[in-house]
Amino acid sequence: MLQSWKEVLPGDHYRVETNGLLHSFDQRVITLLYQPLIGIEAASLYFTLWQEVEFLEEHLTHHHLMGSMNLSLDRILKARKKLEAVGLLESLKKKEAAPGQFVYRLEPPLTPNRFFKDGFLNLFLYRQIGAREYKRLAELFAVHRVNTADYEDVSASFDEVFKSVPASETIDERNNVKTEGSWAHRATSPKIGLKTHFDFKQMMTYLSDAIVEEDALTEDVRQAIDKLAFVYRTEPYDMSKAVQAAALHTGEVDIDALRKEVRDFYLLEHGADEMPALYERRQPESQREFTEKEPQTEEEQLIAWYERNSPYQLLEALGQGSKPAAPDLRLIENLMFDTKINPGVINVLIDYISQVNDHKLNKAFVEKVAAQWARANVTTVRQAMNYAREEQKKRKQTKKSPATRAPASARTSARKEHQEVIPEWMKRPKKTEKQTKENEEAVKQRAKWLEDYLNQI
Template sequence: MELRDKDTYRVELIENINFNSLTSLVALYQPILGRDALNFYFTISIEGTNQKSLENHQRLSKIMNMDIPTMERARKKCEQFYLMRTYFKVDNDKSTYIYVVNPPLSIQAFVKHDLYSRLLLKVLGQKQYELTIAKVCRAETNKNGYEDISDQFDKNLLANWDAENEVQFTKVQPSFNFTDHEKLNINFNYEELFDTTSTLVFPVEARTKENLQIIGEYATLYGLSASKVRILIGRCMDLPTSTLDVDKFKKLCSTQNPDAVVTSKDPYMLPPVSFLQARQHGVPVASVDRRLLEYLNLELKLPAEVVNVLVDYVLSVNQNRLTKRFVEAVASTWVRENVTTKEQAIAQTKKNPITKQVTRKKDILPAYYEKMKAGEEEVTETMTEEEKSELLRKLKELGE
């Protein structure tokens, strides 16, 4: 079957390359494999290290600067020396390859191999063969007295780099270097998200600073891990246009329970939803309370630790109720006081302690009660039986 650039592949690594393997590949395998085959082997080994989804061969062609026919010949060369095995499947005119990459023979095993060692001798000749074996089987050469004359990177390789190239490069570089103010509400592992999320699921075009900031803020608020965020992003991506439906992402985040409500040496450092859920003995947070936390954290820009102190404070003085108007009043005061740390928030709770007072509803007495004060007998003479009963009831309640 002829290889096409649109054909997809997945790499399965049996073992990572160590220094012994690297030496064996470069010094012993390269002369009999050729540089294209060695290039192919190194490239798919690296590509397979963190591969999470299928890729196409056009990518390999680009990064190796190798056309498809040359790539296929290189692969077969690696197969001949058992450096890899290839598995192939066609499904609805879609071809998929699985490359199982085997580790090379160690230096000692290669030298003792009846076929490989003889072939290396045939390719190199006796003099170079003996020199090669001596090099790989002895200690590093002493470089004292030698000058390092290694060639440097040629900057002219980027001589034609223009503004358009820079714009394109900037677009594909995910940026999460936020300002200090923007970082207040973000505690999220972006590196893990990028390492585990394929560009097929989360295209580079959608990894804008604005999108990444929203992702970080909502993941922090709701206590969501990178793995859960990856799933939510996949459900919110419009792949044909490479755009993220931000509103849908926010809505999905608001329906998620924290990945784990854990105990901590400092519970105030938990995500706000996790903190409140812990205060509720693990019972999920109601949607109305979630919206209130979202308002405090994302609209008023109060850091998570400050939100948690505020929630703890209000619950303690308000009979374990998060009354919206009461919470907003305290939060607005803290915003004006520029409260940005847990310590400052705790100080605020001690600065103006609130004592809740229970007030009784004042009853409104009938108009004739006021008239009765002027002359009770005259009033009672003109009262109906129903009015008398009502008056007696009110008087009784006032005396209780």
Template structure:
């Protein structure tokens, strides 16, 4: 997510320094340009190259963000958005030091991964595959493969050691050495804030008599990556792990990645996940460092519902895999009513809680049609409307806890639409008016006829 506004108040006159603890060679440039550009865009990679020039500047030289704004023709909001992409993908680290007058920033460029690291990383390789065609992906992979691949297992290592070649001095020597900073290699995407319920996974595996010792530190890292990439629950991960255990009762990482990918493709119509950046809450206010309070847990829950596929929500919320008929029903509902994910997620939860965890199709479509007519477009609107139309008599039995509600019986009232009432009223008034006009016309004709007959009779009498 990058730095939050209360972590820094970035202003144009704030100074910055750029550090790089590795030598940027042509292989790194190829990795950045060929592999990272399709994922985070040319603007972010261009910013990485642009910042690299400031590594050579002396520390006592003052560099402000005015330089970045002026030379790149961007504002600070655009700068931070591109920096977020670089930080999120693991290519840049940002540090800040505040004082009363201004803030000072340090941007550290991280060494790009090797091609082997990149294509062996389950997240990077899948996100790249999602952004380019299949043919292009294998073209890129072939470009970085060694032209000659030799299996060294068939050879004997006969390399001479240091003592085989050089004489070792008899006297001990004391050498005053200066500490040299080591290169900081690419560490992948930072998933330190991602929580995966390993305790539940261990319990599920023990039910199948699988020892938890197969999940070592390296396996936990890979499982966290895969669970984050594909949005897997402990139950889904258990099934994938069971398929990935070898005959020697070890966990095959390659099989784990393959089965996780297959599982996701089946659930998402052969579409791999894409690298989508979140919407930031940065304000384009370059002269102010006002703090913005983070949203509360309820808003985060509703926002998550707006961004989660109804099929994924249903699998996670009900803790069971949706049936094929339920998936077809949800797809038909999305296609027919064109409602946002958040509204459909609230609708499904509402119906399941009311109908004893069942999903009657006709009832769901009836409610969906009604909500669409009322213009409900977000999970928050759907949530409050569902509570409004289902107010229980006993308010104590309808408490909201952890974003879930327990509705009782839906109060349904069939009301005549306002436009229909107005139409009927107009028709009734028109009919009444017509009747009155007709009555007036009849009375006038009667009087005119009587007057005409009277004049005719008087003329006859005169003759």
């Protein structure tokens, strides 16, 4: 749950406008293609704002929006951010206005053709609904045209139907018609924005000028590379190979061919039919503290473990080696997609919440903490651990009486008995009984250290 009062208040005003025309067909696209990604509340917010486009002369308040949707401001803000993340909404806030004044600009969704060729949103839709449902939707939006090879064009031309305008009537009266703004049009669907961008400069050092010139990297190509690198976690060297392969014959980068090259490389590395999962990613090299040097202290060892392991592996560790539950994986996937928090920071966040919340990953609580860390721009593991330590300090300070501290103490004792934070045995498939006991002891020692780290003030 977000702390909405930091960004918007119920009394703040807003107006709604659209970036071009919205059609009734857009409702179908948003319901079937976008709603599985953003959820029903975000889709409902889009449709609600759509109905308020005509209220240009009125100053609507967010209190009105809360009443019309029967939702809290926190949930409305969360839904708004999801719309912004997928490119369906642009939110503008007037500087130093009291009360706050917002303009919510609705963007048209991608057409089905562009959505299924996007290489970004369609991939997340595939992972959300599965291969069977994805295939059904793709077929639902497919256009089957009649083969017109044996047909001839018998359409009438303009001058066959209409007479020319007399010269005396060709005086352009349009300049006398004064209008503000521009005429309604169909806007181009916006591109999805990423907070972290691909290192094009490094990639250019690997490209051969004989195959690909810098001019071939148009804005559309760069956008495609940015998204493909994010989805498939492609390094500049590997991306340069894919770009050269996609431009080998023409000198121009074919985006469809580029997408196929990157996907094929990923499948080659990870196995057939395996699509990339956000929860399997690890801390980016640029945000790691221990890439070349080895950790010396226990704290540094813990930092290195968070950096070198994925959230999936952390859930395995917390579950004592069992396969993570699907709801937990979806929760982490949504966190990484919505907040763009680094995997190492996600590890600290999940481990911290497991410590303080009696091993329970409550969705609302996890999302609340994740949003708070995202706003604080926590990017490294050490920052996350320090932030968690400060949060633990604040939690203790808010406890006012011994009666409220006693249950927490009891839960702490329970956690010391059961917590399995960093199991060494998960790195090897088979263990002897002696090795298992030694690893269990190591796990308990490291778990105890993490508990002491969080509780130390």
